[in-house]
Amino acid sequence: MELISTRNDSLTATLSEALRRGIAPDGGLYVPRTFPSLSVGDFSTSDALPVAAETFLAPFFADDPLASALGSIVHEAFNFPVPLVRLGTAEDVSLLELFHGPTAAFKDFGARFLASCMARLHRQSARTLTILVATSGDTGGAVAAAFHNRPGIEVVVLYPKGLVSPRQEMQLTCWGGNVKSCSVEGTFDDCQRLVKEAFADPTVAAHRELSSANSINIGRLLPQACYYVQSSLANYRRTGELANYIVPSGNLGNVLSLVWAKRVGLPIGEIVMAFNDNRTVTDYLSTGHWQPRPSQATLASAMDVGNPSNMERLRHLHPEWQALIRQVSGRSVSDAQIKARIQSADRLLAQTLCPHTACAAEVYERLSQAQRAKPWIWVATAHPAKFPETVEPLLGRPLAVPPALARLLSLPRQVTEMPATLDALKAVLA
Numbered sequence: 001m002e003l004i005s006t007r008n009d010s011l012t013a014t015l016s017e018a019l020r021r022g023i024a025p026d027g028g029l030y031v032p033r034t035f036p037s038l039s040v041g042d043f044s045t046s047d048a049l050p051v052a053a054e055t056f057l058a059p060f061f062a063d064d065p066l067a068s069a070l071g072s073i074v075h076e077a078f079n080f081p082v083p084l085v086r087l088g089t090a091e092d093v094s095l096l097e098l099f100h101g102p103t104a105a106f107k108d109f110g111a112r113f114l115a116s117c118m119a120r121l122h123r124q125s126a127r128t129l130t131i132l133v134a135t136s137g138d139t140g141g142a143v144a145a146a147f148h149n150r151p152g153i154e155v156v157v158l159y160p161k162g163l164v165s166p167r168q169e170m171q172l173t174c175w176g177g178n179v180k181s182c183s184v185e186g187t188f189d190d191c192q193r194l195v196k197e198a199f200a201d202p203t204v205a206a207h208r209e210l211s212s213a214n215s216i217n218i219g220r221l222l223p224q225a226c227y228y229v230q231s232s233l234a235n236y237r238r239t240g241e242l243a244n245y246i247v248p249s250g251n252l253g254n255v256l257s258l259v260w261a262k263r264v265g266l267p268i269g270e271i272v273m274a275f276n277d278n279r280t281v282t283d284y285l286s287t288g289h290w291q292p293r294p295s296q297a298t299l300a301s302a303m304d305v306g307n308p309s310n311m312e313r314l315r316h317l318h319p320e321w322q323a324l325i326r327q328v329s330g331r332s333v334s335d336a337q338i339k340a341r342i343q344s345a346d347r348l349l350a351q352t353l354c355p356h357t358a359c360a361a362e363v364y365e366r367l368s369q370a371q372r373a374k375p376w377i378w379v380a381t382a383h384p385a386k387f388p389e390t391v392e393p394l395l396g397r398p399l400a401v402p403p404a405l406a407r408l409l410s411l412p413r414q415v416t417e418m419p420a421t422l423d424a425l426k427a428v429l430a
């Protein structure tokens with residue numbers, strides 16, 4: 001498949017090139033020049049994620065050096081369950097549980113897929129490949145887990161000091177070996193800026209092969225589309241209707257994957273984004289005026305993004321504001337509403353939600369009766385046990401920790417502290 005930069009459609013790349021580069025040479029993001037077109041009948045009736053994923057991804061991998069490895073990549077990457085759990089309510093609502101991977105958040109899908117691709121692409125290379133990743137909480141742990149101990153590859157994770165939850169921080173810093181974890185004196189936006197500066201700096205790129213595992217990498221977006229493919233097909237077989245989704249959103253990678261799956265032709269209806277109190281996107285949707293701003297700390301910390309990178313892809317697909325707001329909508333949720341929703345979901349639905357998933361639950365309550373007559377899927381982005389300091393006091397009881405997560409939390413911490421400057425990052429890389 002031919003990919004182009006969002007900023008210049010004559011800057012093209014193959015999928016493998018885009019996976020390696022992360023970002024286009026002009027600073028734009030890679031997107032398909034044209035989207036493939038698939039319909040329900042193109043998919044087998046198997047419910048297995050790797051099977052649906054292979055059908056969906058085949059056109060994106062067509063003519064690429066990785067094409068023949070696609071089957072083994074999806075089986076290696078998607079080796080954990082993705083339950084679509086019906087809530088026992090009168091309305092048709094299901095929870096898409098994306099938190100059964102090694103680090104208990106949906107970032108495991110993209111990270112594991114990307115690692116499987118990169119490991120295959122890098123096999124012939126003599127130079128070390130450095131994966132540079134900025135994280136607002138869950139990405140870094142997932143990327144570190146996925147790349148840990150991969151030969152010829154090192155990972156440098158940047159996270160904002162004091163702005164990730166204690167358990168997230170343990171998952172970011174428990175690796176050692178080929179993983180370096182850096183606690184940056186700044187915000188997530190600073191971390192993201194440092195990654196961009198490192199890529200733009202010729203002295204950094206001269207000494208190493210550099211790649212990014214942020215959601216700017218198209219290798220994160222494609223695997224995320226796969227669970228929308230699988231769940232929308234399951235919903236369609238059960239109800240004969242389109243699946244409508246509410247996606248807890250920050251940097252807009254997860255929701256963009258959903259937009260792409262719909263664009264390819266999957267049975268997907270409304271796409272609703274749930275935000276925390278970072279209102280850059282909701283303000284844009286209501287005013288048509290794009291005004292990025294500093295991120296603000298909330299209980300749904302993995303969504304604390306003031307200048308979401310994937311907006312560039314969304315606006316590339318729908319350049320007109322009027323067209324964009326017909327495709328997606330979004331609502332913001334305050335910390336007080338997150339807390340109240342975690343309590344009511346526990347009481348009324350017997351569901352323990354993480355603070356991010358609670359935003360989706362809250363936004364569902366604001367839908368109209370007509371909207372709620374249709375099947376809805378809340379995207380559950382993380383396991384609640386990653387956020388005990390928020391969830392446990394609200395429920396008045398301790399949460400059971402999944403065994404894979406418990407093991408990571410028991411490992412010793414290895415971390416480098418640094419100011420938010422390119423020079424400091426260069427020193428870490430040296």
Ligand SMILES: *Cc1c(COP(=O)(O)O)cnc(C)c1O
Pocket residue numbers: 105106107137138139215248249250251252253254255302303356357381382
């Ligand atoms: C990353 C993350 C989000 C936000 O996803 P984006 O792709 O950045 O929009 C939401 N919830 C959790 C738990 C996350 O880790």
